[in-house]
Structures are given as structure tokens and as C-alpha cells.
Amino acid sequence: MSHLPPAEIHDHVYGFARSPHVETCPECRRAAEAVEAERDALKDALAGDRAEAPYELVVKLTRIRKPRAAAPAPRAAVSIAGLAAAVAFLAGLSWLLFHKPSATVPAAPADSGNVPRKDEIDRLIGFLKDPNPLRREVAEAALQAYGGTAADRLEKAKSNPALVDACRGRAALAPVRVPSRIDVSPWAAAFESPLKEKHEEGSAVLRDLGFAAEPVLWGFLDSPDTGVRERAAGLLRRLYTPGLDTLSDPLELKLRSTRATFEFLDASLTDLIEFIAGTIGTSFGIDTRAIEKPEDRRINLSVKDLPVENTLRLALESHGLAFVAAGDLVLITKPGRALRTPRGPTWLEAATARKMELLVDALASPDEGRHAKAAGELAEMGEDALGPLLQAYRLLDPDAAARCSDVRRRIAAASGAWLVDEPFGADVRRLTTAQKDLLNRKISLTPSGKSLDETLRELNVPFERNAPCPWKMCFAARDLRLAWFLRAATRPYGLDFYFQGDTVVIDTAARVAEAFEK
Amino acid sequence: METLLETTDEELVRAGDKAALIRRYYGPVFGLARRLLGGADGARDAAQETFARAIAHLGDFQPGRSFRAWIFSIAANLIRDLHRRRHPAPLDPGIEETIPEFAPPDARMLREENRERLAAAVERLPLDLKTVVALHFQEDLPPAEIAEALGITPNAVRIRLYRALAALRKEFA
Numbered sequence: 226m227s228h229l230p231p232a233e234i235h236d237h238v239y240g241f242a243r244s245p246h247v248e249t250c251p252e253c254r255r256a257a258e259a260v261e262a263e264r265d266a267l268k269d270a271l272a273g274d275r276a277e278a279p280y281e282l283v284v285k286l287t288r289i290r291k292p293r294a295a296a297p298a299p300r301a302a303v304s305i306a307g308l309a310a311a312v313a314f315l316a317g318l319s320w321l322l323f324h325k326p327s328a329t330v331p332a333a334p335a336d337s338g339n340v341p342r343k344d345e346i347d348r349l350i351g352f353l354k355d356p357n358p359l360r361r362e363v364a365e366a367a368l369q370a371y372g373g374t375a376a377d378r379l380e381k382a383k384s385n386p387a388l389v390d391a392c393r394g395r396a397a398l399a400p401v402r403v404p405s406r407i408d409v410s411p412w413a414a415a416f417e418s419p420l421k422e423k424h425e426e427g428s429a430v431l432r433d434l435g436f437a438a439e440p441v442l443w444g445f446l447d448s449p450d451t452g453v454r455e456r457a458a459g460l461l462r463r464l465y466t467p468g469l470d471t472l473s474d475p476l477e478l479k480l481r482s483t484r485a486t487f488e489f490l491d492a493s494l495t496d497l498i499e500f501i502a503g504t505i506g507t508s509f510g511i512d513t514r515a516i517e518k519p520e521d522r523r524i525n526l527s528v529k530d531l532p533v534e535n536t537l538r539l540a541l542e543s544h545g546l547a548f549v550a551a552g553d554l555v556l557i558t559k560p561g562r563a564l565r566t567p568r569g570p571t572w573l574e575a576a577t578a579r580k581m582e583l584l585v586d587a588l589a590s591p592d593e594g595r596h597a598k599a600a601g602e603l604a605e606m607g608e609d610a611l612g613p614l615l616q617a618y619r620l621l622d623p624d625a626a627a628r629c630s631d632v633r634r635r636i637a638a639a640s641g642a643w644l645v646d647e648p649f650g651a652d653v654r655r656l657t658t659a660q661k662d663l664l665n666r667k668i669s670l671t672p673s674g675k676s677l678d679e680t681l682r683e684l685n686v687p688f689e690r691n692a693p694c695p696w697k698m699c700f701a702a703r704d705l706r707l708a709w710f711l712r713a714a715t716r717p718y719g720l721d722f723y724f725q726g727d728t729v730v731i732d733t734a735a736r737v738a739e740a741f742e743k
Numbered sequence: 744m745e746t747l748l749e750t751t752d753e754e755l756v757r758a759g760d761k762a763a764l765i766r767r768y769y770g771p772v773f774g775l776a777r778r779l780l781g782g783a784d785g786a787r788d789a790a791q792e793t794f795a796r797a798i799a800h801l802g803d804f805q806p807g808r809s810f811r812a813w814i815f816s817i818a819a820n821l822i823r824d825l826h827r828r829r830h831p832a833p834l835d836p837g838i839e840e841t842i843p844e845f846a847p848p849d850a851r852m853l854r855e856e857n858r859e860r861l862a863a864a865v866e867r868l869p870l871d872l873k874t875v876v877a878l879h880f881q882e883d884l885p886p887a888e889i890a891e892a893l894g895i896t897p898n899a900v901r902i903r904l905y906r907a908l909a910a911l912r913k914e915f916a
Contacts (some may be wrong), residue, residue, distance in 0.1 A: 239886065266853045271881040287765070694745070
């Protein structure tokens with residue numbers, strides 16, 4: 226009996242050419258088994274643990290690129306007019322962020338949370354033929370934002386081939402729209418007001434309402450008032466700009482626009498914050514849970530006439546640190562520890578956007594049986610869900626808002642982070658005048674390394690602490706409102722605070738949430 | 744609700760679910776890059792660049808093709824370019840044409856205590872042979888898919904595989 230040559234034995238084992246002879250010939254069968262054993266040994270030798278895709282990579286590769294940042298502003302103080310505008314904006318935003326919607330708010334006439342995608346796109350395609358040039362222009366920008374998602378329907382509608390090509394060349398996206406129960410008419414009336422202060426307040430609120438304000442904004446494009454038409458078009462363009470996250474709060478603007486010269490030679494991190502705080506008149510804090518012994522971190526840096534924001538970034542990146550604007554102060558922490566919700570609309574891959582919409586709908590629904598699963602799946606979607614959940618918190622009834630807030634905290638907790646812009650604890654209660662006065666009290670601090678208890682005693686703040694806080698406080702503050710000191714001294718540490726009479730009570734965030742948000 | 748395990752690659756591509764595709768294939772691509780480049784740092788960069796290119800050209804992916812072969816194709820081309828920059832020596836032109844003389848498998852290769860030595864021997868293979876070995880034994884791709892991924896004929900896969908086996912057996916002889 227002839228046997229197979231080695232090459233054919235290998236062809237049989239590796240599947241290049243199966244040979245029935247191998248099964249019938251004991252010697253060839255043995256030769257094949259030896260090759261199979263070698264193959265198994267190689268598989269075993271080369272097997273290894275599977276690496277998981279880093280979360281940051283997934284976000285980086287699937288998030289849309291942000292628009293190119295504007296050139297840094299020239300060195301100048303913020304103008305009085307700018308301050309007034311900021312105050313108006315903050316007033317409207319504060320109302321929106323920290324006011325829990327009343328259960329008696331009437332339902333909005335149009336609920337934009339569940340419009341079928343093709344209907345949204347067909348409506349925009351219809352606007353391409355509108356006699357109003359502003360509506361045509363905004364519709365075209367909106368369709369480009371949808372990108373690949375809109376391409377097929379544009380082609381079917383025999384739209385401008387250049388627009389079809391432009392859409393096909395872009396990622397297939399869709400916005401995440403959340404259900405709305407809010408009546409926007411008071412803010413719409415303010416938006417149309419000829420008084421600058423009023424229409425700026427209306428603009429700020431409609432901007433933060435996101436797609437809930439979309440129907441009224443499209444309507445404003447037909448206003449006889451040019452200013453109203455232009456403002457509405459501006460807000461609509463903003464809605465249809467994926468990846469937009471450029472709205473900065475006043476502190477971020479200050480860091481970006483203030484230029485300074487610094488030379489740090491073997492300076493400690495605590496020296497750095499004290500020096501910069503004194504130079505530019507901004508308060509700083511260090512998250513000592515994330516950064517042990519900040520006094521031992523050394524900084525060597527020499528910069529000339531650079532925006533303070535850049536200086537901070539340069540000084541901190543070499544230590545793997547970052548900073549975040551937390552209200553009235555800049556908090557130094559580790560990347561990913563303090564999450565800030567992106568300030569623009571959330572645009573995601575079309576299927577993911579739809580999935581998120583359905584989950585937020587389920588979380589908002591009166592059917593309790595749907596809440597737990599929806600909450601779990603939204604938590605798994607991670608930071609992408611923060612924006613829509615914050616939107617939903619603003620727009621829904623108190624019970625649904627509390628569920629949204631809870632999921633946001635779960636998302637932050639899953640990565641060991643806290644949310645800079647999450648209203649909870651004392652923020653969600655009606656405060657007495659005395660309590661508000663206490664929170665608005667201005668304080669000054671140096672990086673003393675004292676405990677929270679020692680610091681509060683020195684500040685003459687009546688308090689009671691019901692949860693451990695072993696971390697030392699490290700703040701360089703001047704005229705810092707006590708409210709922001711308390712937030713920065715509790716929330717990064719899994720704590721929170723509320724008032725009992727005139728006493729500040731500090732407890733774990735979970736216990737505070739449980740006691741005060743039901 | 745569907746889980747990732749139930750959704751095919753083609754369904755994910757059609758839905759534009761890039762995050763799911765990255766999560767599904769990061770491990771295999773990183774594993775291949777680490778094997779071929781010999782280190783985790785270079786492998787991370789190569790994996791990131793592979794997915795960046797894949798996402799940029801996802802619109803070019805033809806339905807009906809193997810997405811797995813496609814992503815490995817991008818990775819293998821990238822790694823080959825990186826390797827050429829570091830080692831500009833030309834490939835042996837005879838490498839595609841003939842299968843080697845076969846010695847039988849060495850029993851020492853099969854012993855568990857020699858696993859590390861075997862892995863180290865794979866590391867020393869020329870890149871083109873190592874790529875086929877990694878795709879087949881580490882990533883479990885069948886020869887037809889390896890051919891698709893590398894843009895070569897199935898016979899070329901066969902020859903490279905057998906030359907690799909011959910070289911590894913020689914190390915243990």
C-alpha cells in the first residue's frame with residue numbers, strides 16, 4: 226500500500242485538500258495525528274488573554290470631530306455687557322438646572338421624542354423647496370448633519386446630487402431626542418421680546434431645551450422680525466451640529482482669555498495653584514482623593530504670555546492630571562474623575578441614537594416594569610447617555626427626572642467619577658434666606674492640608690458630618706462662595722450635603738439622594 | 744433585545760454600529776499586532792490606526808465579504824508597512840513558489856514545557872510567515888480567509904504555512 230507524501234498529509238489536516246486515504250490507512254492516520262497535535266500545540270502556545278477595546282478609543286473613533294476651536298481671545302477683561310449677558314444666561318440656566326419641574330406643568334403640544342427617523346428626514350427634504358431661504362439653508366445643514374442616514378432618502382427624492390454626495394461622504398448619524406413634557410411657550414414669548422435682556426434669557430433657555438424647542442424655532446423662521454429669524458436660525462444650526470461642545474462657562478472663558486507669564490522651578494502642585502490663584506484671582510482646589518500628597522508633585526515649567534488654560538494643561542499633563550471648571554473654582558483632578566456633560570446636542574450613530582431614545586422613553590414611561598431594564602442599559606451606554614439624560618431630567622416630571630438623575634450618577638460611579646453638573650443634595654431643596662446667605666458667603670482659603678472638619682470650624686460653618694472624610698482639604702481660594710467649596714469638598718469624595726435648619730449636614734451621596742430626591 | 748453575539752458583522756456594518764465592531768475586533772487585531780510587532784505599545788498604536796482606517800473606509804466595505812478578513816487585511820498591511828520602515832531588507836523572492844522538504848513534527852514541540860520556546864520561535868519567523876501563523880493558529884482564520892485578508896492565493900497561504908512549520912521544526916531538531 227502506498228502512503229501519502231508529507232505535503233498531502235498536511236493538506237488533509239489544514240483543509241487544503243482532504244484525502245479519504247488518511248482515514249483508511251493507519252500509518253497515514255498516525256502521521257496526520259502528529260500534524261494535528263503540532264497544530265494544537267501551536268494554538269496553545271500562541272493563545273493569550275484577549276485585550277478589551279479601551280473605552281477612550283471607542284469614544285475617540287466613534288465620536289464626531291469637534292468643530293475647529295476659535296482663535297484665543299485677545300487679552301482683555303470681560304466687558305460689562307458681557308457680564309450682564311452672562312448673568313442673564315446663568316439666571317435662565319440656573320432655573321433650568323436646579324429647578325425640579327412641577328408635576329402640574331402641562332404637556333407640550335408636540336412630543337418630539339419618538340418621531341420616526343424617515344419622517345424627520347422627509348420633513349427636512351420638504352424644507353429644501355421652501356420659499357423661505359433661511360429655512361432652506363437650515364434644512365440643508367440639518368441633512369448634512371444626518372450624513373449617511375439621509376443620503377438614500379435624498380437620492381430617492383431626486384435632491385441636488387451635490388447634497389446627496391456630501392451626505393454619503395459623512396458618517397450616518399442621528400440626534401438623540403428625549404421626550405418632553407414641558408411647555409415652552411413662556412420662553413418662546415421671551416425669545417420674541419424686543420427687550421435684549423428678555424430675548425437673551427429666552428434664547429438661553431430654548432438653547433438648553435435642545436430638540437424640545439425645535440418646533441417653535443422652525444416656526445420663528447417666518448417671524449416678521451429679522452432678529453427673531455436670525456436668532457432662531459442660529460439655534461437650529463446649533464442643534465444640527467454634531468459634536469458641538471463649545472459653550473463655555475464664565476470660568477472656562479476666563480482661563481482661556483487670560484494670558485500670563487509664569488516660571489515654576491521645582492514648585493509643588495500646591496504652590497502652583499496658590500500662585501496662579503493669586504495672580505489671576507481665581508480659586509483652585511485639588512481632589513485629594515485622586516491626588517495623594519499634592520505637595521510632593523513637582524512642577525518645572527516656564528511660559529511667557531500664554532493663556533492660563535494652556536499653562537495649566539502643560540503643568541498637569543506631565544503628571545497625568547487634568548482640571549475641570551466646577552462652578553466658581555478650578556478643580557485639579559485625574560482625567561475622567563470629574564465628568565462634565567457635553568453642552569451641545571447628542572449625535573450618535575443612527576442605530577445607537579435610536580436605541581438610546583427608546584431607552585429614555587422607557588425610563589420616562591409610567592410603566593414601572595420598564596424602568597429597571599432601561600436604567601441598566603442606559604448605564605451601560607456610558608458617557609454618551611449623560612447629555613440626553615440631563616435633558617430628560619430638565620424636561621420630564623419629577624419622578625422620571627429622579628430616575629434620569631440616578632442613571633447619570635450610576636454612569637459616573639461606574640468609572641469612579643462624579644458629575645460636576647449634577648444637581649443634588651442642597652441644590653434640589655427650597656432653601657431659606659438664611660441658608661442661601663450661608664451658601665453665598667464668600668470665603669478665602671490657603672492649601673493648609675487641614676481636614677474638612679477643621680476647615681469648616683475655622684470658617685464658622687455650623688455642620689454635622691455623618692460619613693467618614695479622611696482626606697485633607699487643599700484649596701487656594703479668594704472670595705469663593707461657600708456653596709462651591711462645599712460641593713468641591715464633598716462630591717469628589719462620594720459625599721454630599723444638605724441643610725437641617727441652619728446646620729450643614731454632610732453624609733454619603735447615596736444617603737442624601739435617598740433622603741431628599743424621593 | 745439582541746446582544747452583540749447574535750448580531751452579525753454585516754448587520755453591525757449596515758447599522759453603522761462602529762462601537763460594536765471595535766469592541767468585537769479590538770482583541771483579535773491587538774493580539775495580531777502584538778504578535779507581529781513584538782510589543783504591546785506598538786500593538787496599541789497599530790490597533791488604533793487599524794480601526795481609524797477601517798472606520799474612515801467603512802463605506803467601502805462590500806456586503807457579502809468577510810468583515811473579519813477585511814479588518815485583518817487593514818491590520819496586516821499597516822503592520823507590514825511599519826515593519827518595512829524598520830527593516831528595509833527585501834523579501835526572499837522564492838518564498839511564494841515552493842513548499843519545503845518536510846521533516847515530521849518534532850515530539851519536543853508538543854511538550855507543554857516547551858510552549859514558551861515555541862512562541863519565541865514563532866517570534867523569530869520572517870514577517871510574511873509569522874503573519875500566516877498568527878492568523879491561523881492565534882486568530883483561528885481558515886486558509887481561505889487568510890488568503891482574502893492578505894490578498895494572496897490560497898496556495899500562497901499554504902506555502903507560507905508549510906515553510907513556517909518547517910522553520911519551527913528545524914528550531915527543535
